[in-house]
Amino acid sequence: MRLTCTVNGTTRQVDDVWEGESLLYVLRERMGLPGSKNACEQGECGSCTVYLDDVPVCACLVAAGQAEGREIGTVEGLAPPGELHPVQEAFLEAGAVQCGFCTPGLLVATDDLVSRSLAEGRTPTDPEIREALAGNLCRCTGYEKILDAVRLAADRMAGDARQPGGTR
Amino acid sequence: MQFLQPATWAEALEAKAAHRDAVPIAGGTDVMVGINFGRLRPALLLDLTRVADLRQWDTDDGAVRLGAGVPYARVITELGDRLPGLAMAARTIGSPQIRNRGTVGGNLATASPAGDAHPALLAAGAEVEVASVRGTRTIPVTEFYRGVKRSALADDELIAAVRITPPSGPQQYSKIGTRNAMVIAVAAFGLALHPARRAVGTGIGSAAPTPRRAPAAEEFLAGELDGLWDSRAELPAATAARFGELVAAAAAPIDDVRGTARYRVHALSVMARRALTWAWLDYRKGDPTCA
Numbered sequence: 381m382r383l384t385c386t387v388n389g390t391t392r393q394v395d396d397v398w399e400g401e402s403l404l405y406v407l408r409e410r411m412g413l414p415g416s417k418n419a420c421e422q423g424e425c426g427s428c429t430v431y432l433d434d435v436p437v438c439a440c441l442v443a444a445g446q447a448e449g450r451e452i453g454t455v456e457g458l459a460p461p462g463e464l465h466p467v468q469e470a471f472l473e474a475g476a477v478q479c480g481f482c483t484p485g486l487l488v489a490t491d492d493l494v495s496r497s498l499a500e501g502r503t504p505t506d507p508e509i510r511e512a513l514a515g516n517l518c519r520c521t522g523y524e525k526i527l528d529a530v531r532l533a534a535d536r537m538a539g540d541a542r543q544p545g546g547t548r
Numbered sequence: 549m550q551f552l553q554p555a556t557w558a559e560a561l562e563a564k565a566a567h568r569d570a571v572p573i574a575g576g577t578d579v580m581v582g583i584n585f586g587r588l589r590p591a592l593l594l595d596l597t598r599v600a601d602l603r604q605w606d607t608d609d610g611a612v613r614l615g616a617g618v619p620y621a622r623v624i625t626e627l628g629d630r631l632p633g634l635a636m637a638a639r640t641i642g643s644p645q646i647r648n649r650g651t652v653g654g655n656l657a658t659a660s661p662a663g664d665a666h667p668a669l670l671a672a673g674a675e676v677e678v679a680s681v682r683g684t685r686t687i688p689v690t691e692f693y694r695g696v697k698r699s700a701l702a703d704d705e706l707i708a709a710v711r712i713t714p715p716s717g718p719q720q721y722s723k724i725g726t727r728n729a730m731v732i733a734v735a736a737f738g739l740a741l742h743p744a745r746r747a748v749g750t751g752i753g754s755a756a757p758t759p760r761r762a763p764a765a766e767e768f769l770a771g772e773l774d775g776l777w778d779s780r781a782e783l784p785a786a787t788a789a790r791f792g793e794l795v796a797a798a799a800a801p802i803d804d805v806r807g808t809a810r811y812r813v814h815a816l817s818v819m820a821r822r823a824l825t826w827a828w829l830d831y832r833k834g835d836p837t838c839a
């Protein structure tokens with residue numbers, strides 16, 4: 381079947397999609413967007429987390445056809461090509477990336493959490509961070525650096541938000 | 549495989565009548581795991597996410613009519629005040645990503661004994677509204693579960709909604725697992741106090757072939773509370789302990805990778821006793837919402 385959807389702001393169309401295929405497979409194998417990772421294909425690890433109409437979901441659990449006409453946001457779309465989003469910068473600086481397999485999913489989940497908190501005029505609390513990232517597994521870092529990165533990103537983005545012309 | 553995406557409820561029912569082997573897909577959090585692992589190869593996937601009616605809830609004659617396709621995340625944010633028991637259960641499900649997609653309708657159709665919505669629905673005395681081109685019928689949730697992963701749904705039917713009259717008293721949900729997120733319950737217990745009709749509702753998860761109530765425990769407790777509803781006096785510890793024992797006695801668990809039958813029975817007695825203690829404390833404070 382044919383699938384048309386918007387990915388990172390651009391309309392994409394792919395043909396010969398198998399009806400039982402996941403959105404994750406479509407992104408990685410048909411659209412050349414391998415940022416979202418495939419580690420479990422059963423919703424357990426969160427490494428495939430993408431935005432589906434602004435809501436973070438496991439792309440491995442979305443049937444390709446369910447994405448028809450929808451807006452998808454992947455890790456590739458967080459920042460313009462060649463640039464880094466504040467969340468990405470924070471992960472690098474905090475040492476929250478080792479093998480990097482979990483990173484794309486964590487970046488999307490973190491972006492969602494921080495944006496939602498900032499929309500309420502605050503930064504996320506530690507329990508909120510743990511809760512928001514409970515569906516993203518990391519086998520390398522032990523999570524402490526990831527928590528540091530999220531706090532750093534939230535503080536930076538809060539600062540940017542207060543400045544004219546800031547990121548958000 | 550075929551993929552159908554009906555835009556209306558009528559079209560969805562017609563499609564299901566014409567293709568009885570079609571597998572409906574809502575949040576996909578059960579269906580896609582089956583497909584990804586080659587365990588499920590439906591001839592036709594029937595996507596219900598475009599049927600707007602399924603994604604809505606409203607109130608009708610005091611009851612909440614929760615569309616089968618409302619994701620857990622919305623049950624938590626939009627219905628936490630009206631249906632605290634179901635919202636508490638929803639909070640324990642999977643992870644944020646899973647709660648953003650997974651639905652109560654999907655939980656019901658999967659009919660796993662471990663499904664977290666079930667104990668809350670049993671305790672509240674919910675009804676499942678199912679429909680086909682033949683018409684609509686309402687099934688008390690107690691009669692909906694028919695065996696391990698089997699339900700009362702006919703092969704041309706779809707779940708439209710769940711009807712839940714908000715319990716008039718406090719509710720609790722308790723679940724045992726290895727961590728706070730992403731666990732299938734080893735055992736679970738839902739409790740609702742119904743002071744307006746002087747009754748008690750229970751629901752047991754993961755400790756029998758189907759989710760089930762604990763009728764003897766409900767009757768015992770309703771009897772004990774008979775003199776206490778109005779006085780809101782302290783609940784004797786022995787009453788809470790006996791209630792826990794009776795809940796555990798209603799279970800029929802098995803040994804499996806997640807836990808032994810003995811552990812499940814013990815866990816249920818503890819969870820039921822604690823859930824009752826918390827709920828009664830809330831009731832004594834006169835606060836009907838304990839979420």
Ligand SMILES: Cc1cc2nc3c(=O)[nH]c(=O)nc-3n(C[C@H](O)[C@H](O)[C@H](O)COP(=O)(O)OP(=O)(O)OC[C@H]3O[C@@H](n4cnc5c(N)ncnc54)[C@H](O)[C@@H]3O)c2cc1C
Pocket residue numbers: 422423424571572573574575576577578579580581596616617640641642643646649650651652653654655656657658662663664665705706707708730731732733
């Ligand atoms: C990582 C992970 C963690 C999970 N954790 C939990 C947990 O903690 N607790 C828990 O209870 N569950 C859990 N689940 C299971 C799953 O999320 C739930 O059962 C969820 O409620 C399924 O809803 P869904 O909308 O995603 O269903 P789908 O996968 O879309 O469908 C499930 C079943 O329901 C049928 N169906 C869906 N909608 C309808 C309808 N309207 N009418 C008729 N049939 C319908 C489908 O054909 C299918 O048989 C987890 C799943 C994953 C992947």
Ligand code: FES
Pocket residue numbers: 417418419420421422423424425426427428429438439440441
């Ligand atoms: S690959 Fe989707 S959650 Fe693991």
Ligand code: FES
Pocket residue numbers: 476477478479480481482483517518519520521
């Ligand atoms: S950095 Fe390796 S899994 Fe997280």
